[in-house]
Amino acid sequence: MKTKQLKPYLLLWGTQSLSTLGSGMTSYALVLWLYLRSGSALGTALLSVCSYAPYVVMSIFAGALSDRWDKKRTMLACDLAAALSTVVVLVLIKTGGLSPWHLYVLNALNGLMNTIQQPASEVAATLLIPKEYYQQTSGLRSLAQSMNSILTPILATALFTFAGMDLVIAFDLLTFAAAFLTLLLFIRIPPCGGGEQEREKLLASARKGLSWLRKNALITQLILFLACINLIASVYNAALPAMLLSKENGGETVLGLVNTCVGLATLAGSLLAALLPAPKNRVKAICLSLLFSMSSENFLLAFGKTPLVWCAGAVLGWLFIPVMNANMDVIFRSTIPLQMQGRVYACRNTLQFFTIPIGFLLGGALVDSVFEPLLAAQSPAGMLCLLFGAQKGAGAAMLFFVIGIAGVLVCLIFGARLRRYQWRDDSARSSKFPDFSGK
Secondary structure, X not given: OOHHHXXXXXXXXXXXXXXXXXXXXXXXXXXXXXXXXXXXXXXXXXXXXXXXXXXHHHHHHHHHHHXXXXXXXXXXXXXXXXXXXXXXXXXXXXXXXXXHHHHHHHHHHHHHHHHHHHHHHHHHHHHHOOHHHHHHHHHHHHHHHHHHHHHHHHHHHHHHHHHOHHHHHHHHHHHHHHHHHHHHHHOOOOOOOOHHHHHOOHHHHHHHHHHHHHHOHHHHHHHHHHHHHHHHHHHHHHHHHHHHOOOOOXXXXXXXXXXXXXXXXXXXXXXXXXHOXXXXXXXXXXXXXXXXXXXXXXXXXXXXXXXXXXXXXXHHHHOOHHXXXXXXXXXXXXXXXXXXXXXXXXXXXXXXXXXXXXXHHHHHHHHHHHHHHHHHOOOOOOHHHHHHOOOOOHHHHHHHHHHHHHHHHHHHHHHXXXXXXXXXXXXXXXXXXXXXXXX
């Protein structure tokens, strides 16, 4: 990489990633605080629901606003609002007035700020990254995310245990200050043009993002593909603790070990995404990466009986996800016009991620009300018990078998549909946006 060309982006990426680590540590510590206070799993889950709801509901409008507003000012304002909410939490803790409903409200406000900031950040990255480095920088983003997923629970738990919420929040505010001042003083984000949207009404501007997607079938198909994968992945996330905490060879340590393997696999995959040359067919690379993931981890979790097998499944399931993300990122950034990226990314957020809360609810209901009762009613010598076990957690294991089949079918169906489209990767290096059309 030519570090001189990439210096502004690398500076932004590094400081923002550090700030994200601080924010993630605060969120994790607040989950610990709330659970120790209430003992309610539902109460802690509502923290995520409150954060996610604005992201799904308001993304389309946030994208339209993002395309109207200055990207740097938008990012600074959202970062500042998030920091102020953290200060409010600290004040409430110090005065003894912090209650769960405060966290729900603040999480919803933070979720709204993230909804506005995310499309602005995506466009800012496109403006700062030379086109030939889209894949490598996507790998760097995956690298930061995987490192944060590994470090967040470790550091947050250590600081929370050592000094309580005060030290966790102090670290969060320190990383915020570094990111905020770096963006304010040292990074110039060039304008992206498209000033006509400033005169449009908000609804008309938001509809343009959906209209663009309707006219660009490849991008729409990829979004729908990922929406189906996210549904299956969120069922996985709901079922994983239910199985690993209940299995004979499981427990909290094993769950933590499997999650650590997920983070390490994602880290290794991020390095692959940053170092590998561009594939000849990015769409095919996306399909094959997801097919490998869906056809390996879920079945190893379903039929495995030991932590070693479960950890191997986690590694195989997550190793190529950053590679998939990198290729998806290149296609999106090179295809969507700059002046439309905020709106289209925001529409993508709504369409691609609305299945996640559905999957969490579906996964929990299927484990508790369908598969666990089904396995509990079987004879220990029956075929289902021989395959998945006879103790608690066997139902969740059977659910992994079902979502493994569902994941493979989704990959095969969308893989066949996506073969109809051509995407010319060499055009990502030209001044024009690539063309794609159905065969």
